[in-house]
Amino acid sequence: MHLVSANAGPEKVAAPSVLESQHGSVRPLAAEDLERVAALFLTKFRRRRRHLLDRAIAETAEYMREIYLDPAGQSGASNALVQINRQGRLGGFLGVLKARYELNGAALNAAIIGPLMADPGTDDGSAGPQLLRAVHQGEFDLHLTDSANRTSLAFARPMKYQLLPVHCLGWTCIFRPAAMAAAALHRKWPGLPRLALDPCARAFDALSKRRFGSPVQLSSSHRVHREPIDAAQFAERLPTLLSDYSLRPNWKDGELPRLLALAAEKRADGPLHFGGTYDETGKMLGCYAFYGQAGDIASLLQIQASGSHWGATLDGLIAAAWDMGCVGITGQTQSRFMPQLFGYKNVFFRYAGGTMVRSRIAEVTEAVRSGDIFIGGLIGDRWTRLSSDDFGR
Template sequence: MNPVSAKAGPGKVAGPSALESHGLVRPLAAEDLEHVAALFLTKFRHRRRQRDRAIARTADYMRELYLGGDESKALVQIDPQGRLGGFMGVLEARYELNGTALNAAIIGPFMTDSSIDHGWAGPQLLRALHQGEFDLYLTDSANRTSLAFARPMKYQLLPVHCLEWTCVFRPGAMAVAMLRRKWPGMPRLALDPFAGALDALARKRFEPPAQHSSSQRIHREPIDAARFAERLPVLMADYSLRPSWRDGELPRLLALAAEKQADGPLHFGGIHDETGKMLGCYAFYGQAGGIANLLQIQASGPHWGATLDALIAAARDLGCVGIAGQTQSKFMPQLFGYKNVFFHYAGGTMVRSRIADVTEAVRSGDIFVGGLMGDRWTRLSSDDFGRV
């Protein structure tokens, strides 16, 4: 494969000499990264300042994420003139269903360059993906455009997983945190006094809720990433369709997830009974004064309420002003028991498979999806690559 030509001009990417009439699709290569990063920032960050640095950092991260192992599963579409027309981020994963191994594709950023693409890149990328070796395809971050593309291709939508829940601890401080997330340069002194006054007035309304755990013998404590990686596969055994991580894969995945910066460091915790047996665990990003962001929560049997209590208490103890996370059907009844919890659409969660047993498991909600089995844990979901 030829490198990018200096004569090619902006946006042109190395590609085969013979192109199809509307372009072709091939795996992502190292020489594509700068152009893919620039397109990503244009589509999802709208960055104008410090753009060169942001492109370089985004390209470096994409290299680690998509080209760090075996052959890349991420795809690029190249138009007949050799220019980048579109990109689809794809991560390979393994699932199992009743002991049968399944190869899965986790779909991340999906974008086309509207300045040169005439509607061919998106369908070409999806068709190429579906012609691959995967048994199921899933995403938990589809926007409405992607939903429109996927609907005719028989993706199953999981409505509950499309929602995000937010629990407010301090409404004034949370509003300020949301404004600073959108406008990082906003001065603290301009809004903090008003936030403090509002929180003082609303303190009684936003007091910590009563604990759902009926047993005083259940206690929570922080754990490390290794302990979380050890216990999560055990706790998710209730799902028929679930991930199948090989030795060392889950710790490596957690290490990658810990690189995300937008919401603070990654914290782990669990709840235990009096014998020390772990009944539930959680992982979330958070820092004092910020909005905690749930990465993963899992519990066994009837212990979802106690695990959710522990998660929210841990975020409060850290000094967070609220917490948000992807919803799951397993703990929706417990969420409804909290006051000051709000729901909104955050991104489409969809699954596609030609295997009848897989589609039935998805239809019945018997699938572990989202969190670590999605792409919201990557830095591409939220980080600003242009900041110092």
């Protein structure tokens, strides 16, 4: 298939509003579905017992309304889908966010696939595949996800999704190991008193300074420096740093500032901070956004650099989290800064979620195969509150 601009070639046809099968029907998410979908989400992904759900359902449903039913600049039916079984009950849900991409000047519609879930009480195993097949029949030129669990991987791989192995990894740089363990325990059990953990953590970390010292590395060039920036500066400069990618997002009409405002609503990892690296003339060489606060684990949202400046930009990120008093930092890997990550001590890697892309357009699949795609962070769903926040508490 030859790639053409959105204004040339055949007109795309949206998916039918309702898709029927012998297992039930799939249709766009509607307002009346929100509470049932929220309850299913909380039981599947937050392990909430049903008698404790009431105070969390309303908050989760309202957040789903914000991102799935009321996205700015989008009209018509929601891109998120629900599966309704033959008895008329909710069988499953697929969270879908729409994004604009471009490839060598041609406009593309992208579906960012988020939570995929089925109700074990009503589903016969067909809801997941049926929801994925339905979104594949829609108006999208490519489908992508950066947070698929192993169950979703099993559904998606036979449907010709391309896996990006490096992006599936998460990295963690440990600053203070005992304090980091204490922070992780406190996240898992918020009621655990910090006074019982912090003194022991401080004592252990004082003894381990020789092994876990400051991770801050000086840039190889004294002409490069870092500065904190705000969301508006980040939104202005990030698109200009993506010119190295052939397949990249195309944010228009205030979409990126709105996306950052939504990302700032996330609570689990602390406030959202922005920074940039600059040369002596004031030109921005790279930028980053991360969540963090003193005594907690920082979480990278996005990092991007131009040309050979990934090392200085990563150095700036690590230094910013250290200076803030964070006990460590974690993030999603990218092939373009893996060599710089290897230069840090006390960095560990783990599987963090499947990153996959699907498209019938040959040029798109080739760009993905060669790693010439900007994906993850703001082009994913890890920025949403659904990825980490504990609703109703």
